[in-house]
Amino acid sequence: MKQYIKSIVEINNNRKSRCFAFFIQALILISIVTFSVETIPNLEPKTKLILRAIEWFSVVVFTIEYFLRIYVADNKRKFIFSFFGVIDLLAILPFYLSFGVDLRSLRTLRFLRLFRILKLVRYNRALNHFTRAIKSAKEEILLFIFITLILIYFSAVGIYYFESEAQPEHFASIFDSLWWAIITLTTVGYGDVYPITVGGKVFTFFILMIGLGIVAIPTGIISSALTKSVDPHDEEEV
């Protein structure tokens, strides 16, 4: 009996387990859509009722699935404290805890479970190649993050001295300037805050020239790491 359930719940390659996995994944997607729809203001009472029904149904199914997974696990403790075990619990817990509205957003974490499919089916190799490349460039990526943070802080201090007098409402403190620095250096540029003094504009020019270089570096690191970490399978194929 336990072996039979295990063959279905833990994904093997037989037909029933695939149906089960597909059903759970579909329910995850439906659950995410209903979660999103629920946030729309002024829903009709009828719509709300349907959403609540789907909610109830999906939580019941996820709860059964969770206990089945514990039941079939060889090492129950290990599963409960594993990454996916915790996510499975977080996906249902908010519903039971006082039917809390705020905590329910944790449900979205369940979306992470979709990775499971990827891991099993095809993307195993791609992920491995990726992980290896990023691991080999770990130090350089950390270095880049550190440099970026320093650059952002310096930009914020600089622009604060140039603009705080001219625009006290937008550059009230260094914390406000940090917002400008982030939005500018990432080239998002919402346009809610921008320098208006000559000094601030010249400063922005230099910061952007350096910033473009900074943006270019992680791309270089990752593509360099990907090129170097030769995938044995690729070698054969090409």
Next chain:
Amino acid sequence: MKQYIKSIVEINNNRKSRCFAFFIQALILISIVTFSVETIPNLEPKTKLILRAIEWFSVVVFTIEYFLRIYVADNKRKFIFSFFGVIDLLAILPFYLSFGVDLRSLRTLRFLRLFRILKLVRYNRALNHFTRAIKSAKEEILLFIFITLILIYFSAVGIYYFESEAQPEHFASIFDSLWWAIITLTTVGYGDVYPITVGGKVFTFFILMIGLGIVAIPTGIISSALTKSVDPHDEEEV
């Protein structure tokens, strides 16, 4: 007779077929320009008349070309249901179907036919090299698209919790937040919606730091794939 038409219509390397191809391509471009001009509001009646005349002329020519291509095709059924066969039909059909104004936009698909020239003349090698590189990185590109979609959804949920109370008109539901997430993570940053709360700004900072990395990854994948997939011709040349 059929062989003679075939030598002209299906592009070989003789002079007549090149003239024919050039004539059709020029007509495609003219057709696209007139299509664009027609959308300008408050055109003079005289201009409208000229545009309609060009429209009629080009459709008649494209119709003749379509039937000639069917006539000379060795496997008529295959041509009709081929990619370019369907596009050729879509380019003229809207005109005949009740002279439908809305469907006429399908004409723009005819622009795709310009690829035919590329394929035949020079870019064959470049396209091959490209296709091979992208095919070898297919799994990684799909993985990236999946990760991007998850990141966009998480960003939308996050910003919804931070901003929906402060700006109910811009972050009314997760669907509205999704618009913000897309525009921010692609660094377009129109400036129509942006966070104003401290929480929302800090959240945006972290999302952007991760988002920049995500943007760096596909570039790395493609340039890595291009570098690895050695083009035998390049090898000789360099």
Next chain:
Amino acid sequence: MKQYIKSIVEINNNRKSRCFAFFIQALILISIVTFSVETIPNLEPKTKLILRAIEWFSVVVFTIEYFLRIYVADNKRKFIFSFFGVIDLLAILPFYLSFGVDLRSLRTLRFLRLFRILKLVRYNRALNHFTRAIKSAKEEILLFIFITLILIYFSAVGIYYFESEAQPEHFASIFDSLWWAIITLTTVGYGDVYPITVGGKVFTFFILMIGLGIVAIPTGIISSALTKSVDPHDEEEV
């Protein structure tokens, strides 16, 4: 005599020719600065006088330099119609032609002459490496430009159908929509035009997902070309 002038004007490696080259380059920079300053509105009469004097002086020097270069050229006709010969002429001609105010902007082309220094002194190798890399990727870059143009046109047509009714003032015709398409796909995002309908926003999402990929491709091409085109000097050094 001619040999002596030639040794100064055509850059060799002696001291006098370096002084001459430096003097001309400094004058080019001064000329560009005065050109920029002149556009500032409401200048004082005194400032205008000084700017005009610098203007006169630099044009006289550039004219003498131009005739000296013709004088010392082995093949005079070849120099006059060469790239830098034409630029040298364009830099002084506007001044003499009716002292035309509008044409004077051609002077800025003289800025290109600064490349001459680069070519001679140090950047020879870098430029060679570069030119070779870009030449080897020429077909792929042309292909990318073609694909980008098609993508921009399709985006414009698409957004026109979604937004023209909701925002007739911003998306009046496909030409107006083209402006939106360019600003969005390059991720500049000024915020002067953006979709407001649900259809337009969903369409923008898909266009941007593809657009990000398109932006990633030329980077991949160029860095791939740079990596492949091995510079013999680099090989030895590294």
Next chain:
Amino acid sequence: MKQYIKSIVEINNNRKSRCFAFFIQALILISIVTFSVETIPNLEPKTKLILRAIEWFSVVVFTIEYFLRIYVADNKRKFIFSFFGVIDLLAILPFYLSFGVDLRSLRTLRFLRLFRILKLVRYNRALNHFTRAIKSAKEEILLFIFITLILIYFSAVGIYYFESEAQPEHFASIFDSLWWAIITLTTVGYGDVYPITVGGKVFTFFILMIGLGIVAIPTGIISSALTKSVDPHDEEEV
């Protein structure tokens, strides 16, 4: 005695020196936070008092550290005029010089000292790899900066001619246009200035098509340099 202090102050690998380094680094971070908090307008007197106390304490500690470093340095003159020696002095000097409010921003330079940790602990290899890659691409990077500056200037001149009449308030002179050119070519696009004439929009299109290429080049250079400069350690690991 001197040897004992030296073993603590100059980072070796014993426990006390690590504690000392950690304490200084923590104080640097606290000092930066208080510096940022001080800029918030309308602070309560009590908060100001606390901030001033932290300020006094950190300056006293940094002063003691500075003199200890001079004391233990083998070559005192060399340390005082070294990069970190100057930064250490700049971090405390503004406080003593008339308790100058403006100069205190130099304190932020002290943040640079955090690099010291990186250099010593782990990132040595990553930094070396990096420095070598950037050094080998130095000429190409300088060339790119030069080309970018020319492109920005040309864009500014071009847009000035197209837009100065239509928008004299935003494109008053070439210096104003330069601001537009920088913000557009870096794809920040705040939206404070943008072309409104047809000519200006078409010009922007061409400038952006070239600008995207320019942005792609340094990425290509750096990733190419990183790929070429083989790190002997990486070779062994992969």
